[in-house]
Amino acid sequence: MNTLNLHPLKKVEIILEGAHRDFATDLLDRAGVKGYSIVGNLSGKGSHGIYESHLMFNEDDVLIMIIVAVPEELVSPILEGFTPFFEKHQGVMFVSDIQVSRLVKFKNCAPNGRWPVTPPS
Amino acid sequence: MDRNLTLGDRLKVRSMIYVASEPIPRFWPMRTFIHHNPLFGLEHLPFEEAVEEGCRLFNGRGYLPRQHYQGYRREGKVDDSALRRYVRRFVEDQAVDLPGIDVDAWLWTLITECSAERLIASHDWLDGEALAAVLRGRSAKLDSRVVIEGLHTLLARKIAHDGPVYANVDRLFGTDIGSTLNDLLVKSCLDFFDEGQSAWQAPGREQGFYFAWKKVAWRNVRFFLRGLHLRELLASSESPEGVIAQILVLLKIPEESWQKYITRQLTRLHGWAGFIRFRSMAKHHYWATRYPADLTDFLAVRMVLGLALLQEAARHHACPGDAEAVQDFVEQDPFAAYLRLELYGGTIMPGWAQRVDDALARRSQRGYEGLALDYIQAKLVHEARQQAQALRELARRVSPTAEEALKTLDPTQIEQFLQILRNWERREGFNWLKAMESHYITDLVRKVHLPESKPEKRPFAQAFFCIDVRSEPMRRHLEALGDYQTLGIAGFFGVPIGYLEYGKGSEVHLCPAVQTPRNLVVEITVELNLEEEPLYGALEHVLHDLKSSVLSPFVAVEAVGLLFSLGLIGKTVAPVTYHEIHQRLHAEKPSTRLLVDKLNAEQADSIIRAVQRAMIVRALGKELGVSRDRVTDDEVRELREIVLGHQEGQNSLARRLGLAAAAEAEFIEKLRTVYRVDRQETSLQMERIGRLGFSIDEQVRYVSQALLSTGLNRNFSRFVLMVAHESQTQNNPYESALDCGACGGGKGLPNARVICAMANKPEVRRRLAENGVVIPDDTWFLPATHNTTTDQIDLYDLDLLPARHLLYLERLRNGLAAATRRTAAERMPTLGATGKLAEDPYAAAAMARRRAHDWSQVRPEWGLSRNLYGIIGGRHLTEGVDLQGRSFLQSYDYRLDPKGRFLENILSAPVVVGEWINLEHYFSTVDVHHFGSGSKAYHNVAGRFGVMTGNQSDLRTGLPIQSIYKDGKPYHEPVRLIALVEAPAPFVLAAVGRLPKVKALIMGGWLRVIVLDPEDDYRALVLEDGEFQVHPDSGRQQRLTLLEASA
Amino acid sequence: MEWIVLLLAAVLLPVFPLSWIFNRLIGSAPGPWGRALAILVLPQLGVLLLYHTGPLALLLLPLSLQRIWLMLVLFTSVFYAFRAVSAREISIWSRLMASSGLTLSWLLVANGAQVHSVALFVLALSLPAALLMIWAGMLSDRMGGAYLGLQGGLATVLPRLSALITLSALALVATPIFPSFFGLLQVFHRLDLAWLWPLLLLLLIWGWSAGRFLQDLLFGIYRGEPMVDLGLGITWAGAVVLFFFALSGLIWSGAWTGI
Structure with a gap:
């Protein structure tokens, strides 16, 4: 039996209003993440008060959470990228340490944007 | 210069652009025009604040000028007591005591009698000292120490260090960079975003806006001739975000101000920005998928052009080239800067203009201080005199002693007084608005009928109309004719469909813009003929294709031009006849059926x-x-x-x-x-x-929803008409604005046909009977359309009508025709017909038909102008009441809605759409040049998706003057939507509580709400300042008392 | 002796660099009526001086000097037209444009025109300029100064005054049916081909200048204080003058161009 090799990565969880989902996923794509998961219909309490998850007419007014696992070098670009957004909108970002077994699923090759992959400075 | 841009920086720029783009009004392409609130992006703020912010961002105004409100007051449309209350509350809040000055009286006179738009102008130099001196008849003297200080504050305000650099340079040097930049940018946008209007298309569009533009700009001779050297700038970075960040660094803008800078740049051409934003988010838009573009590209192009123009100006006029240089320039010689500001900003006193112009042209370093100080002294005197004059004139109207009292004030008190007046004037518009709404709320509360029990009779026909305000006159006239019962339902009848019309290649979404339909309905013709194409149609095709060929003007004009002239003359001289002939030559549309079942x-x-x-x-x-x-x-x-x-x-x-x-x-x-x-x-x-189609379950659900939510679950008549609405205009880019908004700017007939097909199905009726809604066998659902331009009602799918109904068809048709003529007779005087036409319904109907066919008509109908009320409740509230076509009418019976589900649907859909429509009209009326789209006469279609003024300008959003103004005065009265809900108060509050967005809108004051509580003696609760107050004129008891008192 | 006459005439029918004196004289006249009078009278004095002090002074010069004189005249014309493009004040604009036009009378003189022909040509140019001075004064009374471009849309708030200014300005830049147009045609008629291109350039600049002038005057949205328009009497007086001026253009055009 082979022992499982675990590799350390960082997990970023972003909670924001569903209306901005496309923006957030687009930004993550451009950052070069290979994939993400979206959890919908959240409710909770924040500095703006209690938030009910009520699926309305459209899905714009519910909270969602985007979970994405990234190598360490992408964490600070992602945080920098979302800073202007969170200055004007409600939501939070959490960064935690995780370990994954299949590294190839998470570590990136060239992203499908138009940018060449630049070494972060 | 060579700053290495990190991934984080690029993401940050993108994020900033996204945040900056949110306040920009949404834009839907012309073919599916949707009324929407221009300040939609600011709806999270309360109304008053949002209007202030919006005016700052878009340089518009949020309220009408004072004279208009005074006009309304003379017409009795303003609640004086409410206005006085607001004045009183304001004065109490200010808590300033000025001896001998009755602030209440001053403000009241200001409101009601001052004809100037602003009493207290914005001053550069005026202060209490100077004003006090002039009021007492002495001359105002300048204190040079104060001047230097004041100058620095003034310059810091007007030449903001985080404002756009080119704008500051324009203000200081009179260069024209701003408008040139807009012109070049609009031209680039037109080239790229064209959706098939031009015969020659721009190359390389698949790569995206920025890259396609870059390639062309590299070789653009026009830019080169202007002296713009773009190659270096373009080569500095690969991605658009990179270029943006590089330029911001080059311009030496501090990083904290980047967000604000970007917002300013994007809101400059907010029409185009809104369009690009729509396009980048619309996934099913054909052109967007083929030729992608987003706001980052737009901003990158703008900034490159802006910097190039700035550099060119710097070469020619020796003006500063970045933000720091501008600030240095201002600090080095504030007097020169001030004189420049005055001259090129247009605020200079005309008598001094030539002197200052000569002095600046001489470019001498000395002599500015002296000239500036003289000028400032003169300006101070001028400002003081003007202000004193205005105050004195007003004082004379306040009271005989007011002027004297004014003279006795000392400088600090004068300053306070000015500040009070200034504060008031800033908030005056909002108070006028509230006072007008108060009047209309009282009016409505007094007008609604309280239900009385009447013996139930089976009506001859029932008709479901759209909640659109244009249905109200038709419903009123139809009911007045005889045993007709009408109900109001959203124009898509609650059934969202994707519709594939016979002969068309793509599907159209017929439902409110925020929904996506899941079911597809296909129109199939009874005679399927794949082979032939009628000759005339083919000929017409060829002729119109000739128009877009490059060579045809040289060869075809003499030969073919005459044919076009027939159309030109025919359409102008005899539009109705021409169209009838035209219709006859075209192949008739074959009889069709809709495929509704799965x-x-x-x-x-x-x-x-x-x-x-x-x-x-x-x-x-x-x-x-x-x-x-x-x-x-x-x-x-x-x-x-x-x-x-x-x-x-x-x-x-x-x-x-x-x-x-x-x-x-x-x-x-x-x-x-x-x-x-x-x-x-x-x-x-x-x-x-x-x-394709709907399952039986779905069909039962939709029909049951339509019937129960409007309160019709028994006493069905022989005919139940589902009347969709559409408009008919020629040569009108705004034609889909006049169509059904609930159907996404399309025509609602397919929805009507679908729901009738569903409701006529025996299987569906059987299931409905199981659920308690018993539809008699001789009831037939019939689709119809109401042409709001001609007021004609046409019946459809008559070949499906059972034989015994045909006996009654004549009576129905006559009734509808009579209602048509009467409605036309009521409407035509508002469109310029003489009063006599109101007596002649046949002539009125003919006039309406002519307007619908006339291609030179800029105002075929008024559309939704003058909308005011939204009434959600039974028809008994408004039956027979003349609402003058100003009310959205949604039928609703709370007794059939125990869980409040239907009310939630109504509040979250039709009410929100009504709010959008109302606010679009509101903002287009108060500022028709910034929020509205100006005059139709100057409109040119841009790329088939929008309109511009002139041959090149920002894309216009909002409504044109002709739709909301009449003879230079507003025809639509800008008042927020007044929604009346007939249901118990706790029930309504609970429903609203479950809808956070609607609750935010209501609490933010974006619409007014009245709750008519049937279980509380029909008292009306008006939401004002965040709490419900009982209206004194409401309630059965109160009404009876009033009646007795007046008897 | 001829030289003195010539130089004096060159002041009054402006030729560069003596045109500077002409402009200063006009500019320093008292009040708008004074300026109007000056611009009407001074050029007429120049014509009188030229024709009534013995034989025509210009024609006594050797041919080469004449040619240089005429080249100077054309240069003056284009130079002042160019300066007028950037002038914003109405009286300054009309002064510069009038200088530009009055110079051309020398071309008529050089080609042997009659005295009344030249006098009428000069009148055709100086009358609109004088009118503009008067209107400028009236605008100045209302606005504080006659500087255009600060406030757009004067056509909406002062329709009569704007109309009179517009018509006078068009008369000054040789718009057809006003006599200045036919006068210019006469000048064209008498010149040979080689001299034509400066005149065409002149026309171009005049048109451009008039366009900018009117754009600043008429268009835009007015955002200032309400102003009182011209009285009916003065409007009619101005309109009548302009009407007869245009009429005279039609009548005398035949005489001038020989049609």
Whole structure:
């Protein structure tokens, strides 16, 4: 039996209003993440008060959470990228340490944007 | 210069652009015009704040000028007592005591009698000292120490260090960078975003806006001739975000100000920005998928052009080239800067203009201080005199002693007084608005009828109209004619469909813009004829194609031009006749049916088989020249099996015709690729067919929802009409604004036909009866359309009508025609007909028809102008009440809605749409040049998706003058929507509580709400300042008392 | 002796660099009526001086000097037209444009025109300029100064005054049916081909200048204080003058161009 090799990565969880989902996923794509998961219909309490998850007419007014696992070098670009957004909108970002077994699923090759992959400075 | 941009920086710029783009008003392309609130992005703020912010961002105004409100007051449309209350509250809040000055009286006189738009102008230099001196008849003296300080504050305000650099340079040097930049940018946008209007298209558009533009700009001779050297700038970075960040660094803008800078840049051309934003988020928009573009590209192009123009100006006029240089320039010589500001900003006193111009032209370093100080002294005197004059004039109207009292104030008190007046004037518009609304709320509360029990009779016909305000006169006249009962429902009848019209290639979404329909409905013609195309139609096609060819002006004009002139003359001189002839020459649209039921697998399969067989027959005819008669069905079937790969070998047809093997193989390949007869295509088609139609469950649900939410669950009459609405205009880019907004700017007839088909189905009726809604056997649901331009009502699907109903059809038709004429007679005087026309319904109807066909008519109908009320409740509230076509009427019965589900739907859909419509009209009326789209006479269609003023300008959003102004004065009264809900108060509050967005809108004051509580003696609760207050004129008891008192 | 006459005439019918004196004289006249009078009278004095002090001074010069004189005249014309493009004040604009036009009378003189012909040509140019001075004064009374471009849309708030200014300005830049157009045609008629291109350039600049002038005056949205328009009497007076001016253009055009 082979022992499982675990590799350390960082997990970023972003909670924001569903209306901005496309923006957030687009930004993550451009950052070069290979994939993400979206959890919908959240409710909770924040500095703006209690938030009910009520699926309305459209899905714009519910909270969602985007979970994405990234190598360490992408964490600070992602945080920098979302800073202007969170200055004007409600939501939070959490960064935690995780370990994954299949590294190839998470570590990136060239992203499908138009940018060449630049070494972060 | 060579700052290495990190990934984080690029993401940050993108994020900033996203945040900056949010306040920009949404934009829907012209063909699906949706009324929406221009300040939609600011709806999270309360109304008053949002208006202030919006005015700052878009440089518009949020309220009408004072004179208009005074006019309304003279017409009795303003609640004086409410206005006085607001004044009193304001004065109490200010808590300033000025001896001898009755602030209440001053403010009241200011409101009601001052004819200037602003009493207290914005001053550069005026302060209490100077004003006090002038009021007492002495002259104002300048204190030079104060001047230097004041100058620095003034300059810091007007030449903000985080403002756009080119704007500051324009203000200081009179260069024209701002408007040149807009021109060049608009031209680039027009080239890229064209949706088939121009014959020659821009190259390289698939790569995206920025990259396509970059390639062209590299070689653009026009830019080069202007002196713009773009190559260096363009080469500095690969991505648009990179270029933006580089330029911001080059301009030395501090990083904290980047967000604000970007916001300013994007809101400059907010029409184009809104369009690009829409386009980048619309996934099913054909042009967006082929030629992608987003706001980052737009901003990058703008900033490159801006910097290039700035550099060019710097070379020619020696003006500063970045933010720091501008600040240095200002600090070095503030006097020169001030004089420049005055001259090039247009605020200079005209008598001094030439002197200052000469002085600046001489470019001498000395002499500015002296000139500036003289000028400032003169300006101070001028400002003081003007202000004193205005105050004195007002004082004379306040009271005989007011002027004297004014003179006794000392400078600090004068300053306070000015500040009070200034504060008031800033908030005055909002108070006028509230006072007008108060008047209209009282009006409505007094007008509604309280229900009385009446004996129930079976009406001759019932009709469901859209909640649109234009249905109200029609409903009123129809009810007045006899036993007609009308109800109001959203124009799509609660059934969202994707509609595939006969003869059209793509599907149209007929539902409110925020929804996506899941079901597809197809229109099938009774006579399926794939072969012929009528001759006249083909000819017309050829002629119109000629118009877009480059060479045709040189060769075709003499030959063909005369043909076009027939149309020109015909359409201008006799529009109705011309159109009737035109219609007759065109092939008549064949009778059609809608496919409403879901198909099972067998039926789907046989349809696909039939289509494929038809395709094969056609291919045989076109490719091999084999006519239909020479082929047997079996041979076709065999050919089909071979093409789909189910069978091998040579087919019998080929053998019979003597076709070579190679030719046969080629033919089969063609069938697969060109005619799409293959397996993959088959499964795709099966999937699409799966979307067709509605299951029985769905049908029952939709019909039951439509009936129960409007309160009609018994006493059905023989005819139940579902009346959709549409408009009819010629040569009108705004035509879909006049169509049904609930159907996404389309016509609601397919929805009406669908729901009638569903409700006439025996299976559906059986299931409805099980749920308690019993529809009698002799009830028939009939689709119809209400043409809001001509007020004509046409009935459809009459061939499906059961025979015994035909006996009553004559009476129905007559009733509808009479209602049409009466409604036209009521409407035409508002469109310029003489009063006599109101007496002649036939002439009125004819006039309405002419307007609908006239291509020179800029105002075929008023559309939704003057909308004011939204009434959600039974018709008994408003039956017979003349609401003058100003009210949205949604039928609703709370007793049939125990869980409040229907009320939630109504509040979250029709009410929100009504709010959008109302606010679009509001902002277009108060500032028709910034929020509205100016005059239609100057409009030019841009790329088939929007309109511009002149040949090149920002895309115009909002409504044109002709739709909301009449003879230079507002025709639409800008007042927020007043929604009245007839349901118990706790019930309504609970429903609203479950809808956070609607609650935010209501609490933010974006619409006004009245709750008429049937279980509390029909008292009206008005939401004002965040709490409900009982209206004094409401309630049964109160009404009775009033009646007795007046008797 | 001829030289003195010539130089004096060159002041009054402006030729560069003596045109500077002409402009200063006009500019320093008292009040708008004074300026109007000055611009009407001074050029007429120049014509009188030229024609009534013995034989025509210009024609006594040797041919080469004449040619230089005429080149100077054309240069003056284009130079002042160019300066007028950037002038914003109405009286300054009309002064510069008038200088540009009055110079051309020398071309008529050089080609042997009659005294009344030249006098009428000069009148055709100086009358609109004088009118503009008067209108400028009236605008100045209302606005504080006659500087255009600060406030757009004067046509909406002062329709009569704007109309009179517009018509006078068009008369000054040789718009057809006003006599200045026919006068210019006469000048064209008498010149040979080689001299034409400066005149064409002149026309171009005049048109451009008039366009900018009117754009600043008429268009835009007015955002200032309400102003009182011209009285009916003065409007009619101005309109009548302009009407007869245009009429005279039609009548005398035949005489001038020989049609």
